[in-house]
Amino acid sequence: MFDADWPHRLHSAEQVRALDAQIIAAGTPGFALMQRAAAACWRALRKQFGEVGALTVLAGSGNNAGDGYLIALLAQQAGWQVQLYWLSEPAGLRGDAQLAVQAAQAAGVAMQAFDQQAEANGVLVDALLGTGLSGEVRAPYRAAIEWLNQQTNPCLAVDIPSGLCADSGAVLGAAVQADITVTFIGLKLGLFTGAGPEYVGTLVFADLQAGETAQTAPSVAQVLTSDTVPRLPPRSAACHKGQLGHVLIVGGDLGMGGAVLLAAEAALRLGAGMVSVATRAEHVAPLLARLPEVMVKAMRSAADLQPLLARASVVVLGPGLGQSAWGISLASAVAASDVAQVWDADALNLLAAGTLRAPQAPWLITPHPGEAARLLAISSAAVQAGRPQALARLCGRYPATVLLKGVGSLLAEQGSAVSCCVHGHPAMAGPGLGDVLSGAVAALWAQGLSALEALQLAVWLHARAGEQLGAQGRGLAASDLIAVMRRLLEEHAPCRT
Template identity: 40%
Template sequence: MNNYLYTAEQQKNIEEKSNKELGISDLTLMRRAAEAVIEEALSRWSKLRKVVVYCGSGKNAGDGFIVAGLLANRGIAVKVVLVGETKKFGLEAIAAMRFCEHTDAEISTDCNIGNEDLIVDAILGTGIGRIISGTYLKVIETINKAQIPVLAIDVPSGLSVDDGMILGAAIRADLTVTFVVKKKGLYTGKGTSIAGEVVFKDLGIPSQLRHPTNTRLLQLDECLLEIPGRDRDAHKTAFGHVLVVGGDYGMGGAVIMAAEAAFRSGAGLVSVATRDQHALALLLRQPEIMAKGVSDDTELDPLIERATHVVLGPGLGKSEWSRWLYTKLISAGKSGVLDADALNMLAESPKDCSDWVLTPHVGEARRLLNGDKDSNRFSILSRMQKKFGGVSVLKGAGTLITDGKTITVCPYGNPGMAVAGMGDVLSGFLCGLLAQGMPLFKAAQTGVVLHAYAGDEVASKTGERGLMATDLIPVVRKLIR
């Protein structure tokens, strides 16, 4: 399956190439798109009686006109609302409107919504590059207030398909039927919230015209295949020794969660360097983990020497003790995962992190980039990796991972995972995989996917509300067994 992701410009080039080389016209693509939309709509809302289709002034409107006409020919009452100016229509959109006019569909400029069963969004497509305003803004707000299902054609109007950002306002769709290529912005950032279910249709354009890009969607099955097998006569040292460092006063739970996640994801040994008072709690909860209270180099140095990989940051804090630990570990020549307050300290004094996986959320990433206000997740990720080296993970809806050459996008995860401790558990999973010999990039991708997929598994059984970070740990263990 082609899981590469594309920009609006790349889609345009592919459509032009299909026209030039294969003779597939824009009008043919519109017809195929409309048929695909109707197929998906009727499979979900089989008892449709009344539909309203909102049309803008570009090719997206042409899709909408044909959808409206074909639905009308099926005996469904259809109202087409003209939002854009017809004088801006291209030849294909004009032809599509003429087709619609010869059916029983009603064409109107009345933007009010009645008792329709379905709203079809054909207002703005992939070519938009401006902030939504005026009539378009009012129509989008009206649609979003209606308690009626929304189907977006190709992309929800107002969403930037290149980066997942909302251009002032955007349609909140229940279903998005997208065409020709899978678009980057549908799978990360706000795109994950407003696109609803995303269904891809290639419209008959052969796969060879969709050349690989440097951005692609990850899948659980491919990530599971990357996890190394185990010899029957293996020893625990063959699977690495993870050292989790952090847990300042009042934050001992963070290192406990990270350590348990590292163990359950397959590390052979796991140690923890933390405050004295947290070591006992950890031993009582998980005696297999070697917990040590540390306050000086003589206590810490042996732990560093034995470790093959390090998780630095969970509950680390900002005290003198915290900074001592950070300074020791960041210069110890180890490989591992940087998270939480370790990232904030790195922001204060940047250094090369070629042997580390950095796992910030957007706020931490901006601090790493000197307070930059950039909202483009792809740009933030790439600039961060370029500055620090190694592998960067930008957490959030549609988590992004890069090694500086390839960007991968995690399609799993849910809002229930927006709770304390999720980052600590993720760090543990990542380092547990590193300890088993996986390269930085593959470990980061696999760990992110396992973490997010496990969150979906838990949510599917018990719901999103009340989901806790530790709920994911037994699920991941089952996935990788």
């Protein structure tokens, strides 16, 4: 869970290293920073696990190892049973890390080389690799990571679980499965996106008294929070539906009418002035029975769509669209229009296949990793291994506002800053949630927000609603989100002041 008191900006590993150097250049000794980091880990360890009385540290090389030696020192001074296993000869460590080695040795901390017969006592501390890792984990570190993951003892990771990429959240061959991670100075993007949240456990942030230096430093992404997402302005007493946009949902081939229904209901409940649905004739009566407020039109061909396009403010293309001749005909008509458009699902698959061309109109796309892989002609694994890079490539290839879905959803448009959604819940893994999101984005866009603003607000509302409902457990239905999103929107941006 993201703490409301944490900074709203996320950094790359390189940016945090630059911050570290800047703090040292401003007068704080590097060893003092290392001591603060170790103290933060020690406090978090005792708060999370209590007085276990035993500690086992695995230390690599560099400053991450130095933190580990100092954590071992603090535990030794507290009277705990301490064992440190090193993977890099202590005498070979340099600078502040060597000072940490000497302090631990002077306190009598037991140290020996790591091997597979190492004993795991008490809380385990991962001080192996830190944020400097750029390629896949190699021996002997991979064996040490596998050993840590085989133990049943609780594990604390220093700064980042070893083997996890700080920039993308990708697992670089193998990564420590931590119960708690204490990260320093600046929050790293990789802790929040990709596989990051699966490996971090409980996240604790310690700024090490970086203060204003960290607050003004460059970042790679901004977290979507109630303080950073846009707000719809309050409505005047004299406003009417014609001022609030007309959302048109296009899709719902045979057997997939529920998708357009979900998108339409979300658009209606998130405040669009009017909502229309263009779908198969077979879906008209069920849609009207469920949503009598929505205008539903049977589509025999693209010619039937033209009058609706002429009246629409924003079109949602893709929910239940399918890839038959019927869906392709409607999609081609939408793509050729000058109406603002949200593309999802099969609209993206048709685009990736070359069946559809990108529109000239303002445009927003919402691919999940599989759809993104097809759009970029790479594998889903490659997308997940470099989510920030995949987002940048999508923004460069397509003249659109882009949402890359998944844990730690990323969104941006060409030339904009990246936003990251840190909310959500595993219970959201189910059908129809993307349809709800598409309808919500369109409604907010139709009411006057920019495409990027509408996307930011809709993604945040969607994830927060899923988070709240997910607390009830499995079985979350996409339609459950809509009422909660409406309530959250009113709390965030009241309809009237």
